[in-house]
Amino acid sequence: MPRPRNQAERRAQLIDAAARAVMSIGATAVKLRDVAAEADVTPASVLYYYSDLQELFSAVFDHAAATYLVIRKDAMAAAEGPVEQLRACIHSGVPWPGKGEESTRLLFELFPVALRNEAVAQAHRLFFGRQTELYRQVLAHGRDTGEFALTAEPLALGRSFVALEDGYAMDLLVGTATAEEIEARLSAHARMVTGHPAFG
Missing domain, CATH: 1.10.357.10 (Tetracycline Repressor, domain 2)
Known part of the structure; x- marks a missing residue:
């Protein structure tokens, strides 16, 4: 994933990545590591912008x-x-x-x-x-x-x-x-x- 210019852009990229992960394996099966892999970042990077996977799902x-x-x-x-x-x-x-x-x-x-x-x-x-x-x-x-x-x-x-x-x-x-x-x-x-x- 290209480095974003600001937090809003990073959040948008993570929402897109989470959406792809959900479409690929289903919301009930998606783990934090799946979103991170889809976004090409570390799980810690995802948690910097969203407190947990549920908050990210809400944004999606x-x-x-x-x-x-x-x-x-x-x-x-x-x-x-x-x-x-x-x-x-x-x-x-x-x-x-x-x-x-x-x-x-x-x-x-x-x-x-x-x-x-x-x-x-x-x-x-x-x-x-x-x-x-x-x-x-x-x-x-x-x-x-x-x-x-x-x-x-x-x-x-x-x-x-x-x-x-x-x-x-x-x-x-x-x-x-x-x-x-x-x-x-x-x-x-x-x-x-x-x-x-x-x-x-």
Whole structure:
């Protein structure tokens, strides 16, 4: 690893190294020495920047979640009107082959850590809440413009969309669904809860 110019750069390099290690052998199997080897530094160097592996995992989750949310927000911002914005929200939440599937797999690899690490658990709760809020906003907008005839409150429907995304993403990761099938299922759900014929 090239010598960084500052601590922020070193931390970013360690987050990338930890992410690669997690993707390679899984969060529950990763040891401090694995991250150090991936970063081409000593374990002591890792501990200089992070107090332990759990703190580093929390940073990895935060970074991955923030990147994922930026992609979703940008996709929605580029769309016009509630229908296209909801399409964009659905499409950007599907783990498409390449970076989309890789980022989803990384987040799923880190989910078990949340069961024993309060910092990661809190990050996961915030991540779920922020994704829910994206759906809530567009669903409320469609309701207010009269384009959507919602079957429930926007917040409740937003939660259901995110929960479905998580479940369907696991289907993809274990090989029982494709990205195209997931998008079709979410679109069908959108038609059911919005009453809009553009979905389905």
